[in-house]
Amino acid sequence: MAFSLRVCLLLITLFSRAYSAHTKSGPIVTGVIQDPAGSSVEFATVAIHRASDSVVVKTEFSDATGTFRFDRLPTGSYFITASQVGYERVxxxxxxxxSDDQKLPALRLKPSSNTQLKEVTVQARIPLFERETDRIIVNVDASPLSAGATSLEVLSRSPGVTVDQNDNLALRGKQGVLVLIDGKRIPMTGTELADMLRALPANSVEKIELISNPPAKYDAAGGAGIIAIKLKKDGRQGTNGSVNASYGYGKYGKLTTGFALNYRHKKLNLFGNYTYSDRNVFTQLTLHRKFYQNNLFTGSSDQDNMGKTRYVANTYRAGLDYTLSKQTLIGMAVSGLANQAEANITNVTQTFSDQRQLQSSYRSANRRTLATPNVAVNLNLKHNFDSTGKRELTADADYAHYETHRSQNLATSFIVPIQAPTVLAGDLNGGLNISSFKADYTHTFPNKTRLEGGIKTSWVHSDNDVVFTSLVEGISVIDTGKTNHFRYDENINAGYININKTFNKLSLQAGLRGEQTNVKGLQFKGNASFERNYFQLFPSVFLKQSLSKLHDLSLSLSRRIDRPTYNQLNPFRAYIDATTYFSGNPALFPQLSYNIELTHSFKQKFITSISYSRTDQPIISVIQPAPEGNRQAVSTFQNLTRSDYYGLTMTIPAQLTRWWTMDNNLVAFYQQFIGDLAGTSLNAGLPAYTLTSTSTFTLGRGWTADLTGNYQSRQLYGFLDIQPLGQLNLGLQKSMMGKKGTLKLNMTDIFYTSPTHATSTYANYVEQFYQRQDTRVATASFTYRFGNDGLTPSRRRTGGAEDEKRRANGA
Structure with a gap:
């Protein structure tokens, strides 16, 4: 480990003397805001608009010297607007x-008066979607559809994002997504990640960034890309905040309420927020299974599962920023989530012979509880070595503790043949500790060159213990076949360098990241253990060429890795019904992917991308025959041999009228999987596409509306064949009470077209299922903001444990 860190530090030192890193991927626009006397105006709101249609591209705030700055801009034609309380918009x-940087003349604000001037003013609503060369930005609060919604629901309606029946996230049709919240990687995937995102209300999220091919600065995980969620943080001076409440109703009620407070004065900024949610949802799952032996049909089974789950979550976040000097800022943040869930699921199962004769019939009542308290602490530092900000050091130290307490009681009554009822009880307790430290250094040189380098080290310890007992004829005994104890330790040490250089109309970014991985796993049952130690390099290259005022072309290449998450490796069982259970797989290996993407931009609005990726040993979620036989099935994770992905992405915005803006996104792809599993050879793929269209209407008198529709064609993912699905959503928003209050109304999945029909096919087993969830919901929400309206520039961001936290419980 020490040798790897020395090598990384030496490389950073050598390169910092001659090169630069992490520069902007486009020209920079700067300027200054002044009052009529020529004095600087602090905290003015500054927006840059496309000249062709007045759409807001980005919004920033002037600093203490009145200076503003916009970077990562494509070439084209723009104009700037600026405003501040007590002044008129200019x-x-x-x-x-x-391709050259541009400094604008000073903008002079005029004092407001009671006389209405007859001049053209620009009334700009923050766009729901912003597109940059390497990412799509979803401004969550800009849509009334965010009212009362969860972060998972907002994600499922974002361009190119899909959530399957097992709660696995995919970006542009590919699984293996790295999820960050305020820069920290969430230690979960699948159902565990989904439950956390369900507990995170959308009204606490500022924006979501969808990054398809991230640079070397990010952890090498995330072969399908990165979903970065940024939480809200109030930037107003003095004491201010907001309160909100929402109530939605589908089949059951859903309540969310909370508040945010912020105090900012001179060098000190204190912030905090709290959200309480109580959501009740229903699920219904119908299964039909067919069993074969030597290609001969041997029988079938039918199951119907109906359940209600109640989620109660308490989410909090608090912290402070303190300015030690003009060049140094320190900060601390504490965040936590106490999520509790209780599910009551009934199951009716019948099994049949090959002649369709009833063989057995039984009913099960499954009661499951889950408590996942977690807390995370972050300490951060930002230091500029001079007043120009061209040399900057940032550092983060993180610690996070996650707990899992899961109980289960599965009571089964047998009707045919008649026999004594059984009760299977399970009690799981697990703990996960994550510690990490990272430091990043950037140095900007005068010749449009910047160097960025950094190091990161992390330690993970996971310990899980589960005990199953069976109650038969009143006697309770420990089930040694299901009881288990699993321990996992992991250490990852990483370093990277990233160089960015602009040559006239060409921008070049090249990065190299090295990661040393050391893992140990021990399954106490059978004393089975594994140990893996390996070092790998992950290069990335990004090129952007401005062809003309209308056309830009960019190319990106990268190599990435997705390690199995702690939950995917955990061999514990969680029973869904008497014949179906979930289990991790300690034999999983990491998947490695190679990605290339070519992107063309026309008029800075119409974006077309073609991409290819090859993944070795892809990790997929499967439902397959259980090793025990007896017509049981297991939901688990497996490595296949290889997968190839070919994708086409098109962004087509349209300004249909002054009051109607449409944003369309098409992802068409072909993904082929190759491998062998459960006695079945797989070499198959299917052309598929997803289409998302969002219309934004400015109705006047403070009213706006959004109409969003998405459609997913038939898709083939490994052994799973998924039928088409989609949904239509409508939202209304009203600004009131001097723009301090916002009323939002919405209805999601209006025609209830999102239930999932799918089939898993193996040589000796076929499963067809139909899954329905609580997606058609009507919601009303109200938010009230209070306090000072003066804004200040955003402060330091987040921490460094992002990679480990996503994997802690599952992805």
Missing amino acids: QTAPFALS
Whole structure:
């Protein structure tokens, strides 16, 4: 470990003397806001608009010297607007932005008066989607559909994002997504991640970034890309905050309420928020299974599962930023989530012979409880070595503790043949500790070159213990076949360098990341253990060429890794019904992917991308015959041999009228899987596509509306064949009470077209299922903001344990 860190530090030192890193991927626009006397205006709201349609591209705030800055801009024609409380909005003339940086003349604000001036003003609503060369930004609060919604629901309606029947996230049709919240990687995937995102209300989220091919600065995980969730943080001076409440109703009620407080004065900023949610949802799952032996049909089974789950979550976050000097800022943040869930699920099962004669019939009542308290602490530092900000050091130290307490009681009554009822009880207790430290250094040189380098080290310890007992004829005994104890330890040490250079109309970014991985796993049952130690390099290259004022072309290449999550490796069982259970797989290996993407931009609005990725040993979620036989099935994870992905992404915005804006996103892809599993050879793929269309309407008198529709064609993912599905959602929003209050109304999945029909096919087993969930919901929400309206620039961001936290409980 020490040798790897020395090598990384030496490389960073050598490169910092000659090169630069992490520069902007486009020209920079700077300027200054002044009052009529020529003095600087602090905290002014500054927006940059496309000149062609006045759409807001980005919004920033002037700093203490009145200076504002926009970077990562494509070439084209723009204009700037600026406003501040007590002043009228001002607007620059349109200007052309080429590959060179541009400094604008000072913008002078005029004091507001009671006389209404007859002039053209720009009333801009923050766009729901913003598109940059390497990412899509979803401004969550900009849509009334976020009212009362969870973060998972917002994600499922984002361009190119899908959530399957097992709660696995996919980006542009590919699984293996790295999820970050405020820069920290969430230690979960699948159902565990989904439950956390269900507990995180959308009204606490500022924006979501969808990054398809991230640079070397990010952890090498996330072969399908990164979903970065940024939480809200109030930037107003003085004491201020907001309160909110929402209630939704589908089959059951859903309540969310909370508040946020912020105090900012001179060098000190204190912030905190709290959200309480109580959501009740239903699920219904119908299964039909067919069993074969030597290609001969041997029988079938029919199951019907109906359940209600109650989720109660308490989410909190608090922290402070303190400015030690003009060049140094320190911060601390504490965040936590106490999520509790209780599910009551009934199951009716019948099994039949090959002649369709009834062989058995039984009923099960499954009661499951889950408590997952967690807490995370972050300490951070930001230091500029001079007043220009061209040399900057940031550092983060993180600690997170996660707990899992899961109980289960599965009572089964047998009707045919008649026999004594059974009760299977399970009690799981697990703990996970994550510690990490990271440091990043950037150095900007005068010749449009920047160097960025950094190091990171993390330690993970996971310990899980589960005890199953069986109650037969009143006698309770420990089930040694299901009881288990699993321990996992992991250490990852990483270093990277990233160089960015601009040559006239060409921008070049090249990065190299090295990661040393050391893992140990021990399954006490059978004393089965494994140990893996390996070092790998992950290069990335990004090129962008401005062809003309209308056309830009970019190319990106990268190599990435997805390690099995702690939950995917955990061999514990969680029973769904008497014949179906979930189990991890300690034999999983990491998957490695190679990605290339070519992107064309026309008029800075119409974006077309073609991409290819090859993944070795892809990890997929499967439902397959259980080793025990007896017509049991297990939901688990397996490595296949290889998968190939070919994708086409198109972004087509349209300004149909002054009051109607449409944003369309198409993802078409072909994904082929190759491998062998459960006696079945797989070499198959199917062309598929997802289409998302969002219309935004400005209705006047403070009213706006959003209409969003998405459609997913038939898809083949490994052994799973998924039938088409989609949904239509409508939202209304009203600004009131001097723009301090916002009323939102929405209805999701209006025609209830999102239930899932799918089939898993193996040589000796076929499963067809139909899954329905509580997706058609009507919601009303109200938010009230209070306090000072003066804004200040955003402060330091987040921490460094992002990679480990996603994997802690599952992905």
